[in-house]
Amino acid sequence: xxxxxxxxxxxxxxxxxxxxxSELLTDLGLEVEGLKAYESVKGGLEGVVVGAVLACEKHxxxxxxxxxxxxxxxxxxxxxxxxxxxxxxxxxxxxxxIGTTLYPSEGEPWKIKKGKIRGEESHGMxxxxxxxxxxxxxxxxxxxxxxxxxxTPASAIFEIENDWIFEIGLTPNRADAMxxxxxxxxxxxxxxxxxxxxxLITPSVSAFHVDNRMLKMxxxxxxxxxxxxxxxxxxxxxxxxxxxxxLQNRLSALGLKPINNVVxxxxxxxxxLGQPLHAFDAIKISGNKIEVKTLESGTKFxxxxxxxxxxxxxxxxxxxxxxxxxxxxxxxxIDSGVTENxxxxxxxxxYFDPVSIRKTAKRHGLSTDASFRFERGIDPxxxxxxxxxxxxxxxxxxxxxxxxxxxxxxxxxxxxYEVRLSFDNAKKLIGEEIPREIIKRILTSLEIKVNNVTExxxxxxxxxxxxxxxxxxxxxxxILRVYGYNTIATTKKLSASISNTSRFEDHIIQDTIGHxxxxxxxxxxxxxxxxxxEYVNLSDQLQTEHNVTMLNPLSNDLSVxxxxxxxxxxxxxxxxxxxxxxxxxxxxxxxxxxxxDDQRKELKHLSILITGNTANExxxxxxxxxxFFYLKGIVISVLERLGISNCSEAPFRSDLLSEGxxxxxxxxxxVEFGLVKKSILKAFDISLEVLYADFNWDAxxxxxxxxxxxxxxxxxxxxxxRDFALLIDHYVTFEDILNIAKRSERHLLRDVNLFDVYQGKxxxxxxxSYAVSFxxxxxxxxxxxxxxxxxxxxxxxxxxxxxxxQLR
Numbered sequence: 095x096x097x098x099x100x101x102x103x104x105x106x107x108x109x110x111x112x113x114x115x116s117e118l119l120t121d122l123g124l125e126v127e128g129l130k131a132y133e134s135v136k137g138g139l140e141g142v143v144v145g146a147v148l149a150c151e152k153h154x155x156x157x158x159x160x161x162x163x164x165x166x167x168x169x170x171x172x173x174x175x176x177x178x179x180x181x182x183x184x185x186x187x188x189x190x191x192i193g194t195t196l197y198p199s200e201g202e203p204w205k206i207k208k209g210k211i212r213g214e215e216s217h218g219m220x221x222x223x224x225x226x227x228x229x230x231x232x233x234x235x236x237x238x239x240x241x242x243x244x245x246t247p248a249s250a251i252f253e254i255e256n257d258w259i260f261e262i263g264l265t266p267n268r269a270d271a272m273x274x275x276x277x278x279x280x281x282x283x284x285x286x287x288x289x290x291x292x293x294l295i296t297p298s299v300s301a302f303h304v305d306n307r308m309l310k311m312x313x314x315x316x317x318x319x320x321x322x323x324x325x326x327x328x329x330x331x332x333x334x335x336x337x338x339x340x341l342q343n344r345l346s347a348l349g350l351k352p353i354n355n356v357v358x359x360x361x362x363x364x365x366x367l368g369q370p371l372h373a374f375d376a377i378k379i380s381g382n383k384i385e386v387k388t389l390e391s392g393t394k395f396x397x398x399x400x401x402x403x404x405x406x407x408x409x410x411x412x413x414x415x416x417x418x419x420x421x422x423x424x425x426x427x428i429d430s431g432v433t434e435n436x437x438x439x440x441x442x443x444x445y446f447d448p449v450s451i452r453k454t455a456k457r458h459g460l461s462t463d464a465s466f467r468f469e470r471g472i473d474p475x476x477x478x479x480x481x482x483x484x485x486x487x488x489x490x491x492x493x494x495x496x497x498x499x500x501x502x503x504x505x506x507x508x509x510x511y512e513v514r515l516s517f518d519n520a521k522k523l524i525g526e527e528i529p530r531e532i533i534k535r536i537l538t539s540l541e542i543k544v545n546n547v548t549e550x551x552x553x554x555x556x557x558x559x560x561x562x563x564x565x566x567x568x569x570x571x572x573i574l575r576v577y578g579y580n581t582i583a584t585t586k587k588l589s590a591s592i593s594n595t596s597r598f599e600d601h602i603i604q605d606t607i608g609h610x611x612x613x614x615x616x617x618x619x620x621x622x623x624x625x626x627x628e629y630v631n632l633s634d635q636l637q638t639e640h641n642v643t644m645l646n647p648l649s650n651d652l653s654v655x656x657x658x659x660x661x662x663x664x665x666x667x668x669x670x671x672x673x674x675x676x677x678x679x680x681x682x683x684x685x686x687x688x689x690x691d692d693q694r695k696e697l698k699h700l701s702i703l704i705t706g707n708t709a710n711e712x713x714x715x716x717x718x719x720x721x722f723f724y725l726k727g728i729v730i731s732v733l734e735r736l737g738i739s740n741c742s743e744a745p746f747r748s749d750l751l752s753e754g755x756x757x758x759x760x761x762x763x764x765v766e767f768g769l770v771k772k773s774i775l776k777a778f779d780i781s782l783e784v785l786y787a788d789f790n791w792d793a794x795x796x797x798x799x800x801x802x803x804x805x806x807x808x809x810x811x812x813x814x815x816r817d818f819a820l821l822i823d824h825y826v827t828f829e830d831i832l833n834i835a836k837r838s839e840r841h842l843l844r845d846v847n848l849f850d851v852y853q854g855k856x857x858x859x860x861x862x863s864y865a866v867s868f869x870x871x872x873x874x875x876x877x878x879x880x881x882x883x884x885x886x887x888x889x890x891x892x893x894x895x896x897x898x899x900q901l902r
Contacts, residue, residue: 097262106281106282107292108285112129118284121284129261130259132256134254136197137195138254142190142196142226143167143191143246144187145245146164146165147163147187148164160177165244173215175212175214180237186240190225192208196225253343255343259348268562269561272368273367273368275296282539283576299479302486309382312383314383324503325503326440328439329485332438333437334434334435334436336354337352337354337491342358357373360372360441363487366483367480371484373440375439386411386422388411403421403458406454410450424464425462439488456648459650511558514553516551526582533552542557607735614728622652623687627653629658633749636658640690641654642689655687657688658686660770664774664775671780677710682701697791698792699788700789701787706719726755733765736798741758743829744756750770752772755768759797812876814877815867818901819864821899822899826864831893835889839889843868843869849867850865863902870885
């Protein structure tokens, strides 16, 4: 939220610097995240003064240039070469003196230097509107009012505003501080605590009066729950035009674009007092009737941005006798707003139910300055005051007359909050005792009324605009933030405790595997658990009825909790591929959420996604494309690092994967992995192959808790390796060979490895060649050739017998 330093000083006459104000605001809980200078004209026209053209003659060496003598209030007039066609003797003009930096409306800034143009010296520059950054015109120099005194700084006649803007990180509970008035209220309390008593100056509305009653609106609030208070008044005979410079500067300083004097006035009051307002073109209101109500679900309505929206049955609408005109508190309609042809308006000021406004804004994906305030809860008692303030401002800017009484429908007044404060509880929460007189002074400065005082505590009335202060703890927080957190003494005692943490804690295991994967070139991702319900339609295994749906979603695309980590991972893959990062290795620890019957389940996962090459392109190595076996190697390395063994592999069928395997331990699924289907990738606009592994992390944590670590000494005796080149049938797998070898020699066979596969010419049809190594070792002695030959003969015999294998 942006707050203007100059604007704050209209409420509080203080000489504190912007930096000092920033520190005080931060101490009060309105954290200033940034402080930036604002200039309505870049450079502030520094170095530009008013000059009088004393002489203007044709340049002796150029047909289109003029040689002028300009008086800027110095001892001698300046000679300036000017190319503008409209320069003439007797004019008052803006002159940029030597050394001045100009910031044009377009292009880069430049510095005025003494120079020669076609042989004649030029000691400055007579400027056009765009060269000063005041507009876009470059038809000729800017001719000023002849009454202006020579030498007057240009900044004094063009209403240049220099300001400082506080960027406040407003927390959601501080709805009362969503305006300059609200911030000034807090500052006043902070000043009082520092024994500086300043008057809070609020805009006067005493001049408001009804001129006549020629344009009356029949206002009916049909849904008083959603619109507890609704005010309005008509203004006729006004002229819509550009706002004056001071108003444009004030709005531009806050990052707002000026529109016209009527709309700008409503925006001004919005940021001044925190009350959103809306101006309707009165001529476009059918039947001079305003109805505040909800409409049937599915009703079409085109908003100010030109988008046709389908209304929900709970959307509160402002309607006339025939049609809806505005989504209450959120966004206006395309046909009811103020234009340059508007001559009369109906000005609305209201208090709408915060929950209703928030749901409507999120439902339609709209976030406006008005909805931002309404959905957090504005002051219900400022509604009429803000209406009068805006009406007077509009009259001042656009003329016109007040042509109706104020309509104020407020049947059930929103009550202030009654809270009891215990001095003992305040001491317990704060950690030290604050003098009672200081507590009462702080509460009074915050406009919290002290009704009664006893030895035990205070009876308080909290104004309705402080909807975040309804409990005793809230009162204590208010006292503490104004008193100053930094003024509370801290104890010198240092207390520490040591907790007994298991090495199987989830975060420890995650950290171990995270380091493993990072060392292999993987990047960890963290994606949103909220996702779109449309992803469920990409898989038959995922069911819509299993979605956990948000009651108050941020948007339709973030309305359910995810049932799979694959889709959020593919979003990250697509995002990176679209930015020319195609070699990706990603992993994420996360949860999936499922609504099973009447129960909700959270399941932990580790997901791995790989696409592109395994390593970056290099001069000394060729690029190797990631494939299924590379992914399998990563999966096995994770399991080995966790000490998970005694697992078996099995084919795995999934409508998410075109090829896949799963690894199980007994009946427990540990991990499933494979190649993501092209139909899934197409939904994310991914044309590359993507490999995916999904670890059942809950199962992993349970398995490793049962692991028993056995330490063995390193064998003293050497290993022996023997190789077989086997000719086998094409359907025989390495697993078949591995199982037979292990059955043939249970004690001395340490490892079996497939290191070459060949299929092609010079082999009989239906055959393939496997090169397999066998590693043997005895822990107690060195193996002899006789022992080795006996073992290898046994393995060979069993392979020939069971698989029909032949040695090549």
